[in-house]
């Protein structure tokens with residue numbers, strides 16, 4: 060066999076290398092990845108610039124008007140926007156991340172970092188949870204809060220009483236340990252059992268522990284309907300007296316009688332900031348919320364465990380008192396005034412209910428779909444094992460007012476759905492793409508730069524992430540590339556299992572995780588530990 064000149068030269072090079080004197084015929088490329096000709100929206104809110112972006116290893120190496128140096132791979136980004144990867148500060152990703160470690164619903168809309176443990180609910184201990192996520196090898200980066208509700212449940216149970224001094228000490232210690240294990244702060248869900256049984260003072264005591272360790276506080280507030288103003292005051296007080304940054308999470312105004320109150324909640328937030336309280340907001344861009352169907356129940360009826368709840372529902376007097384609140388909540392609160400506005404998203408004991416609303420299920424049970432009968436249906440479902448629901452009870456004008464506020468960042472409150480399973484809230488698939496499509500391109504409520512800031516540097520600075528959220532040399536190479544004219548959410552309430560469109564490529568820690576409409580085999584996601592993490 061005849062050797063070609065190239066093969067001969069290669070052999071010589073190898074020979075030279077073996078003797079430590081290789082002639083450097085071919086230099087290693089200066090960069091691993093270069094994006095040419097894109098519009099860089101850097102996450103700071105600055106106007107876009109046309110620039111090339113070079114990546115070396117897991118970091119951005121250079122951003123410059125033109126980069127001609129050799130690269131292992133050059134991507135033509137003409138017509139595309141390049142931004143830092145999106146950071147989602149409020150997700151329930153543990154629902155699904157172990158089954159779908161690529162978290163396609165998030166990564167396919169440019170999300171490169173997700174945070175768990177919101178609403179006062181987190182696995183404990185945090186260290187074991189994060190180790191399990193790390194061992195799963197996921198595509199996006201991952202971090203977590205430690206949940207006050209989970210802590211209270213472990214120490215006191217799901218009961219309505221004050222903590223004893225000894226229990227306070229134990230709860231403080233679990234917060235401390237959670238922060239050492241890598242949590243970024245303390246979350247509360249004062250609407251839920253057992254958070255709802257927690258006096259504000261008790262939350263403040265735990266917030267102080269998280270705060271002295273560099274953590275923040277985020278709250279699913281006690282009441283997002285008629286009591287929303289007091290709840291905002293409480294969230295601010297936790298930050299002010301706890302001595303730490305505080306955040307109104309998935310801020311919304313529920314119930315037609317309360318619509319418009321966002322004008323007042325934002326005033327409270329601005330006034331608090333003016334006196335030095337570090338308070339911020341996050342939000343998803345939909346006019347429906349999603350949570351357990353038992354959210355229609357009074358809190359006292361949910362005290363204790365499932366057997367207690369069922370016992371109350373089988374007691375005639377208790378049942379009729381519960382029903383009065385469920386009726387009230389369908390009429391004026393989360394139920395949106397009409398049983399049609401409450402739809403089951405998933406139901407373990409009867410999966411056929413997923414996708415149907417309370418009016419339909421009530422009719423199916425042979426009853427007229429009045430609010431009273433729908434309340435009976437809701438109690439019937441909870442009695443038989445419960446369900447997750449979607450509640451249409453938010454006004455677009457409140458949504459837009461909150462979104463336009465410079466203190467508001469974007470967060471999905473979503474999960475990692477198994478594609479095609481159940482009928483989940485579309486926010487899991489569409490939150491970020493929807494803001495870019497609807498609120499930037501169609502309505503012009505935000506500029507592209509403002510929207511990207513809300514998805515990148517704003518959550519990064521809130522979380523104390525020093526090396527992500529801004530597209531600049533030296534930062535980690537988490538990047539999203541998309542076509543600003545085509546980007547859109549496709550997921551709807553009827554057909555939620557649809558990925559966002561318009562994204563060309565997504566990079567995490569310098570590795571391409573998504574391109575050409577498909578996930579790659581790379582799983583470069585890292586655990587992002589909080590400020591008090593002890594290895």
Ligand SMILES: [Zn+2]
Pocket residue numbers: 178279309472
């Ligand atoms: Zn929540």
